[in-house]
Amino acid sequence: xxxxVLRARGIRKTYRSGDKRIEVLRGVDLALRPGENISIRGxxxxxxxxxxxxxxxxxxxxxxxLLWEGRPVRPGKGGLARRRTTFLGMVFQAFxxxxxxxxxxxxxxxxxxAGVNIREATERARxxxxxxxxxxRVTHLPTQLSGGEMQRVAIARxxxxxxRVILADEPTGNLDxxxxxxxxxxxxxxxxxxxxALVLVTHNRPHAERMERRLELHLGLLNDTAFAPPxxxxxxxxxxxxxxxxSG
Amino acid sequence: MPWYFYIALKQLFPxxxxxxxxxxxxxAGVMLGVALLIIVQSVMNGFGHEIRSxxxxxxxxxxxxxxxxxxxxxxxxxxxASDPAVKIASPYAHGVVMAQKDNxxxxxxxxxxxxxxxxxxxxxxxxxxxxxxxxxxxxxxFLSSGLAFTLGARPGSVIxxxxxxxxxxxxxxxxxxxxxxxxxxxxxxxxxQVDDNTMLVTLRLMQDLYGLQNGVHGIAVRxxxxxxxxxxxxxxxxxxxxxxxxxxxxxTNQDFLFxxxxxxxxxxxxxxxxxxxxxxxxxxxxLITVVRKTREIGLFxxxxxxxxxIAACFCFQGFLLGLAGTGLGVVLAxxxxxFRNDIVSTFAQITQSEEALxxxxxxxxxxxxxxxxxxxxIVGSAVLISTFAGLxxxxxxxxxxxxxxxxxx
Numbered sequence: 001x002x003x004x005v006l007r008a009r010g011i012r013k014t015y016r017s018g019d020k021r022i023e024v025l026r027g028v029d030l031a032l033r034p035g036e037n038i039s040i041r042g043x044x045x046x047x048x049x050x051x052x053x054x055x056x057x058x059x060x061x062x063x064x065x066l067l068w069e070g071r072p073v074r075p076g077k078g079g080l081a082r083r084r085t086t087f088l089g090m091v092f093q094a095f096x097x098x099x100x101x102x103x104x105x106x107x108x109x110x111x112x113x114a115g116v117n118i119r120e121a122t123e124r125a126r127x128x129x130x131x132x133x134x135x136x137r138v139t140h141l142p143t144q145l146s147g148g149e150m151q152r153v154a155i156a157r158x159x160x161x162x163x164r165v166i167l168a169d170e171p172t173g174n175l176d177x178x179x180x181x182x183x184x185x186x187x188x189x190x191x192x193x194x195x196x197a198l199v200l201v202t203h204n205r206p207h208a209e210r211m212e213r214r215l216e217l218h219l220g221l222l223n224d225t226a227f228a229p230p231x232x233x234x235x236x237x238x239x240x241x242x243x244x245x246x247s248g
Numbered sequence: 249m250p251w252y253f254y255i256a257l258k259q260l261f262p263x264x265x266x267x268x269x270x271x272x273x274x275x276a277g278v279m280l281g282v283a284l285l286i287i288v289q290s291v292m293n294g295f296g297h298e299i300r301s302x303x304x305x306x307x308x309x310x311x312x313x314x315x316x317x318x319x320x321x322x323x324x325x326x327x328x329a330s331d332p333a334v335k336i337a338s339p340y341a342h343g344v345v346m347a348q349k350d351n352x353x354x355x356x357x358x359x360x361x362x363x364x365x366x367x368x369x370x371x372x373x374x375x376x377x378x379x380x381x382x383x384x385x386x387x388x389x390f391l392s393s394g395l396a397f398t399l400g401a402r403p404g405s406v407i408x409x410x411x412x413x414x415x416x417x418x419x420x421x422x423x424x425x426x427x428x429x430x431x432x433x434x435x436x437x438x439x440x441q442v443d444d445n446t447m448l449v450t451l452r453l454m455q456d457l458y459g460l461q462n463g464v465h466g467i468a469v470r471x472x473x474x475x476x477x478x479x480x481x482x483x484x485x486x487x488x489x490x491x492x493x494x495x496x497x498x499x500t501n502q503d504f505l506f507x508x509x510x511x512x513x514x515x516x517x518x519x520x521x522x523x524x525x526x527x528x529x530x531x532x533x534x535l536i537t538v539v540r541k542t543r544e545i546g547l548f549x550x551x552x553x554x555x556x557x558i559a560a561c562f563c564f565q566g567f568l569l570g571l572a573g574t575g576l577g578v579v580l581a582x583x584x585x586x587f588r589n590d591i592v593s594t595f596a597q598i599t600q601s602e603e604a605l606x607x608x609x610x611x612x613x614x615x616x617x618x619x620x621x622x623x624x625x626i627v628g629s630a631v632l633i634s635t636f637a638g639l640x641x642x643x644x645x646x647x648x649x650x651x652x653x654x655x656x657x
């Protein structure tokens with residue numbers, strides 16, 4: 001079995017609200033193999049977005065380790081930002097396209113931040129927009145695109161720097177069911193073509209069930225059929241997908 | 249181009265969209281501040297330039313004096329004239345006399361001039377309001393406009409002149425007869441010190457009135473254009489024997505020139521606050537942008553942008569706003585200055601103050617003089633202040649964590 005491209009060990013995260021301490025993550029373990037796709041489901045407020053931010057190195061945890069391609073990730077330390085540009089692609093529920101940039105310029109943004117040759121990157125960006133079916137929309141501004149088209153641009157942007165992992169946080173959350181389904185098809189196929197691992201955070205059970213591995217975040221613990229530690233989550237013996245919980 | 253400069257440009261000048269309202273207001277603030285600074289400084293320069301040229305015209309570039317009467321002045325004049333920077337070196341005598349017409353006395357300054365304009369360091373002909381150089385001889389006089397007004401004299405009038413030498417004669421109980429001189433011209437230089445109380449006569453008459461025989465009080469020097477009077481004065485002092493001393497017009501008027509310069513600097517300092525106020529509007533506009541674009545700032549961080557690059561993005565926007573405002577301000581100032589006389593004339597017509605302008609300020613045409621150094625200082629200050637104005641928003645943006653930004657919806 002190949003080495004995990006992304007590994008989280010014993011991740012703990014606590015928020016403070018006045019005198020209260022809210023332990024959102026209580027020792028999350030996760031290992032993501034190259035090209036693998038997994039889903040993480042959980043109720044609202046269960047800490048899914050917090051986990052995604054931690055996996056992306058955007059936030060720091062109180063305890064635990066995060067490794068990207070075997071190398072430790074320390075948020076706030078120099079060099080992490082640049083590592084992120086080529087290691088990670090992110091897709092968000094609200095698309096987060098830059099309104100002043102057209103579709104092509106939005107897709108090119110990660111390449112600009114990474115400092116790669118823009119002429120070559122432009123060819124790739126056009127190719128990615130072709131791949132997501134927006135070859136006729138390259139010069140359109142986000143305000144001239146539909147929700148589905150904006151998410152296609154966001155997917156193309158996430159793939160721009162040949163990332164090893166794509167973290168998708170509710171990518172279909174703002175789309176209707178049909179468009180959401182199409183978007184999932186697209187996301188899975190482009191990741192498969194590129195050999196990019198995919199972590200999908202979603203509420204949507206059918207979308208989650210299309211993933212190779214389905215995890216559930218419940219009471220601060222991640223139930224992973226293959227890698228989760230036996231932390232004894234009080235979620236019963238089954239995940240929401242109906243599969244036996246093998247975390248314990 | 250680094251991505252943060254690219255984003256800064258795109259945020260300020262979005263493709264296919266209008267200039268943002270807040271951006272336009274901030275730019276307009278800087279534009280007005282810069283325009284006002286350039287207009288005020290250029291007009292101040294214009295007045296200063298006029299005053300300086302009047303000082304030079306009425307005092308010459310350099311005066312060489314020896315503390316008393318110069319007897320061997322012709323040799324000294326030859327020595328001075330041999331300097332390549334010197335255009336004209338003319339001898340002069342000056343002093344104070346008592347002038348009287350119809351029992352109205354005055355105590356004007358009296359100065360001699362050469363009758364040939366090409367031999368005279370002071371261009372008297374340029375300032376003659378009536379009369380002509382050819383009319384001046386040993387029995388006539390040119391009066392300044394102020395003195396003519398005081399005495400009630402005009403061309404053709406005869407005035408009586410008493411010199412200090414006559415006092416000596418009076419002590420010896422000699423008969424005291426004033427010198428009668430015909431007024432043959434009225435001059436007005438625009439330099440009040442001269443115009444209020446001066447009379448011009450021939451050197452021979454002045455030597456006679458003061459009993460100088462062939463002597464003079466000094467030599468006035470006019471330079472070829474482009475030469476620095478201080479430098480030439482120093483050079484002459486190295487060459488001339490004691491007790492001759494060459495002093496430039498800057499040296500003899502240094503206090504007045506200092507006041508002129510100080511006035512200009514104080515005005516610049518006060519006017520600069522307009523740019524500072526405009527810079528606050530840039531800060532406010534960029535802070536609004538930071539708040540409006542919180543999620544995008546988070547996105548830049550999530551895509552690998554470093555905090556200092558995000559800060560540079562907003563600092564660069566301040567710089568660009570300053571640059572745009574300054575550029576527009578320069579254009580506006582040049583346009584206003586180009587049409588200044590029309591503007592002043594319209595203002596004078598509306599306020600019916602044309603005569604007052606002419607009488608008190610001696611102009612209806614506003615003098616303007618552009619100095620490259622002023623432009624550099626104004627443009628540099630405005631751009632620098634605007635860039636600093638971007639620092640607070642930049643600092644705010646750089647401290648924004650992507651996780652907080654994404655939760656800010």
